[in-house]
Amino acid sequence: DGPKPAKFSNLPYATSQTGLVYDVRMRFHVEAEPSEDDLHPEDPRRIHAIFEAFVNAGLAWREGDSGPTSDYYMGRVDARMVTREEVCLVHTANHWNWVQSLGVMSAEQLKTEEQHEGSRNDSIYLSNSTPYCASLSAGGAIEACRAVMLGKVKNIFAVIRPPGHHAEREDAKGFCFYDNVSIATKVCQKEFGERCRKVFILDWDVHHGNGIQQANYDDPNVLYISLHVHKRGTFYPEHSYRDNRIAYGDHLHCGEGPGLGKNVNIPWSRQGMGDADYIYAFQQVVMPIATEFNPDLVIIAAGFDAAEGDMLGGCKVTPAGYAHMTHMLMSLADGKLAVCLEGGYNLESIARSATAVGRTMMGEPPDRLDNLSPTNSGVDDVKLVLRQQSRFWSCLYPKDLSARLSQLRGEHMPNVVRGWQAKTLFEEYRMTSLFVHREQLAKAFEDQVLATPNYAESRPLLVILHDPPEILASPDPRTGKMELHNTWLTDVVKTYIDDAVKRGFAVIDVNLPKHVSEDDSDPHQHQESDSIESRTKEATQLLTYIWENYIELNDSTHIFLMGTNTGHGAILSFIKSHDDRAQRMITKAISFVEDVPLTSCKSLVGNDMLPSWYWNHSLVFVAGGHNYWESEYARKPKKRFGNVSRSVSTSISDMLAEHRDEVL
Structure with a gap:
C-alpha cells in the first residue's frame, strides 16, 4: 500500500496521496520495570492509538485486513534506521556513541546510567531497545521529508517515537534522544540543495523545543517558530539545563549571527490556552512571518500535549483547532508539508487531534471553530512577540520605537502623567508627596505616594493602591504614533478620591508602576512590564513601609484599603503577614481584579479565623472574563477568597466606574 502516482495530471497535488510513516517496532522502547499504577507519559501505546484512529476513520489501511482498497488511503512510506553521519549533522559523536551503548547494557546498568557523570538524566527512561527505536524514529522523520521532496506524496504524517524536540547536541532529555526534525532538515538541505534550501519548522508542542532551537539558532535558512x-520560565524545560543556563524559550531569543530573526518563540504566560489563542497567534505572527520567509519545505513538530484533555499540558486546543492550523500551513511551500509526532500523552486526545490533522492533509476542510475570541493574556503574549520580531520582518507592525526614541530623547510618559496627577491633586485636595526611604524600596516609587494633609488626624483613612491611569488611543498601525487630539487619559481613581474627601476621609494615593526594576538605565528603550510576582512583592514592601511609617501610629478611626490588580495582591500579602494588626485595624479591604491571579487570604501562622474575618471585611470585584469564573472555586466559593462579586466590565477603569456606588 505504498504511495501511488497522481490520478489526474492537471491536478497533480489534489489527486496525490498523503503519506504515512508508521512502524510498530518503535513501540519496543519501554520502561524497564513499568508500574501499572504509574505508567510513564511517553507510553508506547501513543503511536498505536494514532494509527488505530487513522484506520478506524478510514484514512489508513492496516496490512492483513480484508476489504476493498482505495487510492485515497494514506500511502505508506517505510521508516529506516538513521545513520551515524546523519545524526552527527545535529548531535556530537559522543552523543551518538552513548545512545548506541544503551543497547548492550545490563538491566542494572540501565537503572543507574548517567549520560554525563554526576549529572542525573533529565526526564528520560532507558532500555536496550532505546537506540533501535530512536534510530527508527529519526530515520522515519528523514524518509517522511524525503518522500515529500521527491514528490512521492503531497504531504505526510510521521507517527514516530521517541519524540525529539528536547534532545540537544549532547543531551538526551524530555523523553527525547535524537532531534528528529532537525536531523531531517539538515539531511534534506544537504541532499536537495536549492530545492530545499529554506525550511520552516513550526512547533506546536506545549513545551518549548529547546533542541530544535539550539540546532538551528544561527542558520539563516531555517525558520523555527x-x-x-x-x-x-517556570514550565518545562525551565532551568533544567546541565550547563545551568536560563530557560531560553522566551520571546527575546531571536537567533544569533546570520540566523538572527529566524527564531520566533511565542511563549504563553499561563496554561489554559485554547483554539482562539493559537489561531490569533497564527494570524498575527506565524503566517505573516512564514509567508515572508517563503519556505521550500514545512515541517510541523506536532506534539499534541496542548490538546484538550492532556493533563501535562493543561491547555484546550481542540481537534478542529489543530486542523485549522494545519490548513493554514498547507498554503506554504507549494503544499510540501511533513508532520512529525512529538509529545502528547492522553491517548484519546492525541488520536482525535492527529486524525483531524490527517483528514485536513488529505483534503477535507477543517470543522468550524466555536469561539475565536482570544484571552487577554494570549493577546498580550502575542503583542510582545510582534514588538520583538517587527525589527526583523517587514510584514510585522508596529515597528519597535527604541531606535527613534534614542535619537529624539522623548520624555517618559509615566513621569508626565504622575507629574500631572500630583499637580492636580495638590491644587484640588492639597495632596503632597510622602517621603519614601530609598534604600528599602525601588526607585520607581519615588513621588508615587501622595496624601491629603489630614492623613494623621482622627478620621477615616482611605488608602488606594492602583495601577497607572489608562491611556486610550488608536495608534497608527504602521508607525505606532498616537495623535494627541485622539488620545485620552482615564483616571477613574480620582473620582474615588473626590468622593472620599467630600465625605471627610483622609486619603493616601499610591500609584504602582508596571515597571519597577532597576535595569531602566535608558528610559528611551522599550520596557517590558515586570512580572506580576515581582510587582506584587515590591508593592507589598511599599504598603508595609507606608503602614509602619504613616498609618499605624496615627489616629485614624477607620482604615479602608483599596487595591487594583497588583494592589490587590499587595493588600492580601500584607494582611497574611500582619494578620493580628490587620484584624484589629482594617475596616474593609476592597479589591478590583482584572487580569492577575485572585489571591486567597490564608494565614501564614495558622490563624484559622483569618479567612472568615476576610470574607466579612472585604469586597472583591472580579472581571467577567477572569479565569476564576471557570474554576471550581466559582462554583463552590471559599471564604478565603473574600466576598467575591462578578463584574460585568472587563477592564479596571470600567470596573471602578461600575462599582463606585457599591464601594462608597
Whole structure:
C-alpha cells in the first residue's frame, strides 16, 4: 500500500496521496520495570492509538485486513534506521556513541546510567531497545521529508517515537534522544540543495523545543517558530539545563549571527490556552512571518500535549483547532508539508487531534471553530512577540520605537502623567508627596505616594493602591504614533478620591508602576512590564513601609484599603503577614481584579479565623472574563477568597466606574 502516482495530471497535488510513516517496532522502547499504577507519559501505546484512529476513520489501511482498497488511503512510506553521519549533522559523536551503548547494557546498568557523570538524566527512561527505536524514529522523520521532496506524496504524517524536540547536541532529555526534525532538515538541505534550501519548522508542542532551537539558532535558512507554555520560565524545560543556563524559550531569543530573526518563540504566560489563542497567534505572527520567509519545505513538530484533555499540558486546543492550523500551513511551500509526532500523552486526545490533522492533509476542510475570541493574556503574549520580531520582518507592525526614541530623547510618559496627577491633586485636595526611604524600596516609587494633609488626624483613612491611569488611543498601525487630539487619559481613581474627601476621609494615593526594576538605565528603550510576582512583592514592601511609617501610629478611626490588580495582591500579602494588626485595624479591604491571579487570604501562622474575618471585611470585584469564573472555586466559593462579586466590565477603569456606588 505504498504511495501511488497522481490520478489526474492537471491536478497533480489534489489527486496525490498523503503519506504515512508508521512502524510498530518503535513501540519496543519501554520502561524497564513499568508500574501499572504509574505508567510513564511517553507510553508506547501513543503511536498505536494514532494509527488505530487513522484506520478506524478510514484514512489508513492496516496490512492483513480484508476489504476493498482505495487510492485515497494514506500511502505508506517505510521508516529506516538513521545513520551515524546523519545524526552527527545535529548531535556530537559522543552523543551518538552513548545512545548506541544503551543497547548492550545490563538491566542494572540501565537503572543507574548517567549520560554525563554526576549529572542525573533529565526526564528520560532507558532500555536496550532505546537506540533501535530512536534510530527508527529519526530515520522515519528523514524518509517522511524525503518522500515529500521527491514528490512521492503531497504531504505526510510521521507517527514516530521517541519524540525529539528536547534532545540537544549532547543531551538526551524530555523523553527525547535524537532531534528528529532537525536531523531531517539538515539531511534534506544537504541532499536537495536549492530545492530545499529554506525550511520552516513550526512547533506546536506545549513545551518549548529547546533542541530544535539550539540546532538551528544561527542558520539563516531555517525558520523555527514555537508556540508553547512558558509561564515566565517556570514550565518545562525551565532551568533544567546541565550547563545551568536560563530557560531560553522566551520571546527575546531571536537567533544569533546570520540566523538572527529566524527564531520566533511565542511563549504563553499561563496554561489554559485554547483554539482562539493559537489561531490569533497564527494570524498575527506565524503566517505573516512564514509567508515572508517563503519556505521550500514545512515541517510541523506536532506534539499534541496542548490538546484538550492532556493533563501535562493543561491547555484546550481542540481537534478542529489543530486542523485549522494545519490548513493554514498547507498554503506554504507549494503544499510540501511533513508532520512529525512529538509529545502528547492522553491517548484519546492525541488520536482525535492527529486524525483531524490527517483528514485536513488529505483534503477535507477543517470543522468550524466555536469561539475565536482570544484571552487577554494570549493577546498580550502575542503583542510582545510582534514588538520583538517587527525589527526583523517587514510584514510585522508596529515597528519597535527604541531606535527613534534614542535619537529624539522623548520624555517618559509615566513621569508626565504622575507629574500631572500630583499637580492636580495638590491644587484640588492639597495632596503632597510622602517621603519614601530609598534604600528599602525601588526607585520607581519615588513621588508615587501622595496624601491629603489630614492623613494623621482622627478620621477615616482611605488608602488606594492602583495601577497607572489608562491611556486610550488608536495608534497608527504602521508607525505606532498616537495623535494627541485622539488620545485620552482615564483616571477613574480620582473620582474615588473626590468622593472620599467630600465625605471627610483622609486619603493616601499610591500609584504602582508596571515597571519597577532597576535595569531602566535608558528610559528611551522599550520596557517590558515586570512580572506580576515581582510587582506584587515590591508593592507589598511599599504598603508595609507606608503602614509602619504613616498609618499605624496615627489616629485614624477607620482604615479602608483599596487595591487594583497588583494592589490587590499587595493588600492580601500584607494582611497574611500582619494578620493580628490587620484584624484589629482594617475596616474593609476592597479589591478590583482584572487580569492577575485572585489571591486567597490564608494565614501564614495558622490563624484559622483569618479567612472568615476576610470574607466579612472585604469586597472583591472580579472581571467577567477572569479565569476564576471557570474554576471550581466559582462554583463552590471559599471564604478565603473574600466576598467575591462578578463584574460585568472587563477592564479596571470600567470596573471602578461600575462599582463606585457599591464601594462608597
